[in-house]
Amino acid sequence: MTGVSKRTRCRSCFAPGLRVVVDFGLQPLAGFYAASPEDAINHRRYPLLLEACPVCDLLQITDLPPIEEVFHDDYTYSSSEIPPLVAHFADYSRWLEERFPKSAAILEFGCNDGVLLNQLRERGYQHLTGVDASTNMVARAASRGFDVIEGFFGSGIIDRLGKRAPFDLITCSNVFAHIDDLQDVLGAAHKLLGEGGQMCIEVHDAEKLVLEGQFETIYHEHLTYFSEGSLRTCLTLNGFDVSEIEKTPMHGGGLRARARKVRLETGTIQSEPRSAVEIERIGNSLTAKVKQCRERVNALRAQYGPLDGYGMAGRAQMFLAMTQTEKAFGAFFDDAQIRQNRYAVGTDERIEAFSPERAARACVILAWNYSDAILKRIEPYYETVEVMFPEITKLK
Numbered sequence: 259m260t261g262v263s264k265r266t267r268c269r270s271c272f273a274p275g276l277r278v279v280v281d282f283g284l285q286p287l288a289g290f291y292a293a294s295p296e297d298a299i300n301h302r303r304y305p306l307l308l309e310a311c312p313v314c315d316l317l318q319i320t321d322l323p324p325i326e327e328v329f330h331d332d333y334t335y336s337s338s339e340i341p342p343l344v345a346h347f348a349d350y351s352r353w354l355e356e357r358f359p360k361s362a363a364i365l366e367f368g369c370n371d372g373v374l375l376n377q378l379r380e381r382g383y384q385h386l387t388g389v390d391a392s393t394n395m396v397a398r399a400a401s402r403g404f405d406v407i408e409g410f411f412g413s414g415i416i417d418r419l420g421k422r423a424p425f426d427l428i429t430c431s432n433v434f435a436h437i438d439d440l441q442d443v444l445g446a447a448h449k450l451l452g453e454g455g456q457m458c459i460e461v462h463d464a465e466k467l468v469l470e471g472q473f474e475t476i477y478h479e480h481l482t483y484f485s486e487g488s489l490r491t492c493l494t495l496n497g498f499d500v501s502e503i504e505k506t507p508m509h510g511g512g513l514r515a516r517a518r519k520v521r522l523e524t525g526t527i528q529s530e531p532r533s534a535v536e537i538e539r540i541g542n543s544l545t546a547k548v549k550q551c552r553e554r555v556n557a558l559r560a561q562y563g564p565l566d567g568y569g570m571a572g573r574a575q576m577f578l579a580m581t582q583t584e585k586a587f588g589a590f591f592d593d594a595q596i597r598q599n600r601y602a603v604g605t606d607e608r609i610e611a612f613s614p615e616r617a618a619r620a621c622v623i624l625a626w627n628y629s630d631a632i633l634k635r636i637e638p639y640y641e642t643v644e645v646m647f648p649e650i651t652k653l654k
């Protein structure tokens with residue numbers, strides 16, 4: 259397919275012979291929010307294949323749509339508009355505060371609208387620098403008074419960081435999964451850190467994805483799915499000594515790693531590959547979960563009429579596309595202004611702010627990782643409310 263480039267080796271350890279876990283066929287880009295119903299219906303779809311490395315175990319997407327289509331100025335994810343995410347970064351900033359002195363020079367890449375930088379500033383950190391590829395988000399962060407450079411983090415940006423380097427800490431949250439060239443990014447971080455400098459990384463936990471069948475977190479923008487082992491391997495191979503890795507509740511299950519810069523030498527593989535049987539089992543359970551969700555949504559539609567979908571993040575778009583249940587929904591709600599008045603892929607219903615008078619009889623909370631907060635607000639207005647993850651559950 260034109261414009262799609264294909265990787266044949268592992269992104270982390272370069273081993274050939276990746277094994278297919280699931281072939282999802284042609285799927286839309288999760289971050290695309292159409293301005294018109296025509297664009298939503300006709301949006302281009304790209305091959306989506308989840309593969310596993312036979313050496314370091316890294317799960318990854320190997321088909322890359324053109325980068326300008328994946329990350330564009332029209333970026334619709336503004337972290338500070340999502341209260342649970344703000345709470346997450348408050349927690350993360352506390353965690354960093356326990357480990358880094360206030361004098362630390364900190365660089366965050368993929369800083370979005372400055373959601374973490376803001377928390378760090380409130381805690382008394384002063385040497386803060388952000389990098390983000392989205393013009394929109396750089397403008398938002400800059401308007402809050404942050405020093406932010408626009409661009410993709412990597413070797414190409416080192417010169418532009420100028421006198422701000424060396425850093426004591428380089429951090430990224432929910433960004434590492436979007437990186438195609440891991441060696442370039444970790445190499446740049448290695449160069450920009452001072453002696454004994456550290457990297458802190460937050461990623462989605464592949465084990466949660468596998469255990470709970472979170473197929474809707476698998477999309478083109480998420481190139482890699484790290485487990486504790488494969489993350490450790492990736493950092494070690496690029497000149498970092500991992501001090502700690504812990505689990506966090508971010509986005510339905512995350513990992514947080516801290517690693518110290520050491521001499522760049524050939525590190526060793528720290529993870530075990532899965533067996534062919536295990537890979538087949540994961541593939542089957544992801545496919546089974548897609549089918550189970552499709553059947554449940556269609557059953558709800560048959561019982562209650564057109565459904566409301568609440569929380570239209572990228573994973574909600576993937577849920578609709580992969581389960582092919584777009585038509586079961588009659589309305590889509592989202593609290594983030596940036597997504598309102600757009601159209602989810604494959605639908606001709608506009609995404610709107612929730613209002614009780616528009617509520618149908620049944621609602622599926624598609625942003626299930628925020629279901630507690632959402633349920634509190636909408637419960638009185640529905641006969642029934644369900645989530646599809648981690649298990650299909652009737653919340654009301």
Ligand SMILES: [Zn+2]
Pocket residue numbers: 268269270271272273311312313314315316
């Ligand atoms: Zn590998």
